[in-house]
Amino acid sequence: MKHMKxxxxxxxxxxxxxxxxxxxxxxxxxxxxxxxxxxxxxxVCSNCHTNEWAAFDHVGDFLTRHKAFAAQKxxxxxxxxxxxxxxxxxxxxxxxxxxxxxxxSPEISYPHRGDYLTxxxxxxxxxxxxxxxxxxxxxNERCRACHK
Amino acid sequence: MKGGSCLKRNRLLLGREGRPQLLRxxxxxxxxxxxxxxxxxxxxxxxxxxxxxxxxxxxETADKSKIVPLYEYLDLSLDNIGDNRVSFHSSGWGKAxxxxxxxxxxxxxxLLYAYLSxxxxxxxxxINLGRVLVFEGVAAEKVDGFYARTDIKYGFGASAYVGxxxxxxxxxxxxxxxxxxxxxxxxxSIVVLGASYLKENSGSSDFREEEGADIWLNPVRxxxxxxxxxxNSMTNGWMEHTYFLSLGPFSNLRLNSEVSxxxxxxxxxxxxTDVFKLMTGILDPAEKVLILGQEAAYSINENLTASADYKHxxxxxAGNANYYGGKLSYAVLGKGGAGVSFHRMSGATDKLRYNExxxxxxxxxxxxxxxxxxxxxxxxxxxxxxxxxxxxxxxIGYNFSNKVKTVADVDYSRNPNFNRDVRTFLSLVxxxxxxxxxxTKGVR
Numbered sequence: 001m002k003h004m005k006x007x008x009x010x011x012x013x014x015x016x017x018x019x020x021x022x023x024x025x026x027x028x029x030x031x032x033x034x035x036x037x038x039x040x041x042x043x044v045c046s047n048c049h050t051n052e053w054a055a056f057d058h059v060g061d062f063l064t065r066h067k068a069f070a071a072q073k074x075x076x077x078x079x080x081x082x083x084x085x086x087x088x089x090x091x092x093x094x095x096x097x098x099x100x101x102x103x104x105s106p107e108i109s110y111p112h113r114g115d116y117l118t119x120x121x122x123x124x125x126x127x128x129x130x131x132x133x134x135x136x137x138x139x140n141e142r143c144r145a146c147h148k
Numbered sequence: 149m150k151g152g153s154c155l156k157r158n159r160l161l162l163g164r165e166g167r168p169q170l171l172r173x174x175x176x177x178x179x180x181x182x183x184x185x186x187x188x189x190x191x192x193x194x195x196x197x198x199x200x201x202x203x204x205x206x207x208e209t210a211d212k213s214k215i216v217p218l219y220e221y222l223d224l225s226l227d228n229i230g231d232n233r234v235s236f237h238s239s240g241w242g243k244a245x246x247x248x249x250x251x252x253x254x255x256x257x258x259l260l261y262a263y264l265s266x267x268x269x270x271x272x273x274x275i276n277l278g279r280v281l282v283f284e285g286v287a288a289e290k291v292d293g294f295y296a297r298t299d300i301k302y303g304f305g306a307s308a309y310v311g312x313x314x315x316x317x318x319x320x321x322x323x324x325x326x327x328x329x330x331x332x333x334x335x336x337s338i339v340v341l342g343a344s345y346l347k348e349n350s351g352s353s354d355f356r357e358e359e360g361a362d363i364w365l366n367p368v369r370x371x372x373x374x375x376x377x378x379x380n381s382m383t384n385g386w387m388e389h390t391y392f393l394s395l396g397p398f399s400n401l402r403l404n405s406e407v408s409x410x411x412x413x414x415x416x417x418x419x420x421t422d423v424f425k426l427m428t429g430i431l432d433p434a435e436k437v438l439i440l441g442q443e444a445a446y447s448i449n450e451n452l453t454a455s456a457d458y459k460h461x462x463x464x465x466a467g468n469a470n471y472y473g474g475k476l477s478y479a480v481l482g483k484g485g486a487g488v489s490f491h492r493m494s495g496a497t498d499k500l501r502y503n504e505x506x507x508x509x510x511x512x513x514x515x516x517x518x519x520x521x522x523x524x525x526x527x528x529x530x531x532x533x534x535x536x537x538x539x540x541x542x543x544i545g546y547n548f549s550n551k552v553k554t555v556a557d558v559d560y561s562r563n564p565n566f567n568r569d570v571r572t573f574l575s576l577v578x579x580x581x582x583x584x585x586x587x588t589k590g591v592r
């Protein structure tokens with residue numbers, strides 16, 4: 001595994017140069033989706049796409065699976081979503097929770113609905129790795145109000 | 149006190165070192181503009197797009213403090229900065245407590261991101277400079293620095309980033325440098341393979357070093373496998389393996405499976421939030437958990453979907469837990485929807501045995517809309533003297549236009565902390581755009 005450090009440093013230099021002299025010849029993804037998607041029920045990509053984009057269907061447990069897509073092709077997410085959509089949850093400091101900000105979108109499975117003060121103790125025991133994604137390295141002030 | 153608050157707010161914008169951080173930002177922006185000269189120019193009109201979200205809430209705490217925070221979330225984008233491939237994107241929020249002080253801070257703010265971006269029409273080449281969000285393999289980071297990615301040739305792609313990790317001041321860890329990247333190989337519509345690396349130094353010592361491998365595999369239509377394995381080189385152990393299998397749709401039926409394995413010692417070793425630090429005793433470093441999940445969703449018709457899901461948690465130390473249930477959801481585009489769900493958590497400890505019920509509905513009436521949401525958790529045994537907790541919310545929205553909307557909502561809940569907790573919330577969303585010498589393309 002240690003050799004990956006060298007590889008990455010080489011990649012850093014390589015990507016910088018390749019960005020300038022890149023020769024893949026691929027067409028970049030569109031900056032914005034040609035049809036505006038306004039509601040979650042519309043985000044069924046397979047209704048129109050039969051290629052790899054069909055897998056982006058925002059149905060079922062997509063909330064759980066979205067990390068795999070974002071880690072591989074964030075530029076595909078950006079076709080429909082502004083980055084503030086990511087930072088609604090993945091923020092560095094605890095502002096308002098998305099379940100508070102979007103009460104008028106109950107169909108979206110935001111994780112902090114209801115009495116989350118009680119429920120977070122349980123969810124935190126069940127799978128703390130899920131909490132770690134957003135709260136593990138940040139959001140300390142609010143956590144420290146109790147966890148001193 | 150006031151001066152201290154102002155200083156902290158300035159630090160959020162300028163970084164811990166104030167002016168040098170700003171200077172670095174200016175140098176990076178100048179560098180990006182310089183990079184433009186390598187690509188053929190494309191002229192266009194400068195456009196400004198933005199969204200302002202203003203929130204005012206009211207609640208009373210157990211000690212009768214009246215908390216009235218006013219929040220402003222502001223997103224701003226500038227497109228076509230001299231060239232249709234160059235843009236600027238930013239987002240941030242600020243808060244002022246109009247009533248009593250909450251969490252020891254009357255004022256607070258955060259710059260979520262702010263960067264200048266170059267996106268070429270070819271090769272998916274992207275270069276971002278400033279406060280950037282990086283999601284690449286093992287990295288899900290916010291970095292004050294540089295990010296670039298591009299397709300190379302023969303299906304290969306590469307990305308890299310370097311900069312200063314953005315962390316809140318009370319973390320207790322001052323990461324001075326973070327860098328990493330991801331190499332990928334893709335056969336369009338069939339497979340994407342990635343190898344990623346991340347390194348973070350705190351002062352002169354290493355703080356994080358992670359490697360990962362990721363996959364997206366679509367061997368035949370209606371079958372997708374995706375996932376990632378992450379390795380912690382500081383602890384010399386695997387942090388997690390998380391893989392998903394999606395099957396369908398087969399005549400309105402979709403099946404989703406998940407297999408995850410997490411080692412606490414390796415996964416939480418770089419936590420800076422106290423509750424996740426392994427030495428506090430809340431999390432046992434020796435714990436490992438295997439999670440097996442399955443979901444089946446069936447679209448009864450265009451509007452109605454029924455789903456059942458099951459998740460099994462197999463802990464090395466804490467025993468097992470099972471979470472299972474079902475949901476029926478209904479949605480009509482542009483008009484409204486509803487849902488009802490039931491889930492049962494059945495675990496080894498008292499707190500891990502409960503039933504969860506949820507009912508929600510939303511309906512549009514011309515320019516207005518109404519949302520109702522009710523969530524009830526019924527524990528098998530008392531938690532702090534209470535077996536049943538619930539939260540209900542009512543939200544009423546009104547669209548003044550396609551770009552201006554207001555929502556007023558009230559929450560009522562009963563839980564171990566409050567016999568009766570009432571919170572009110574008022575929001576105003578305003579989208580705006582402006583073209584300088586051309587037409588706008590609207591707000592996303």
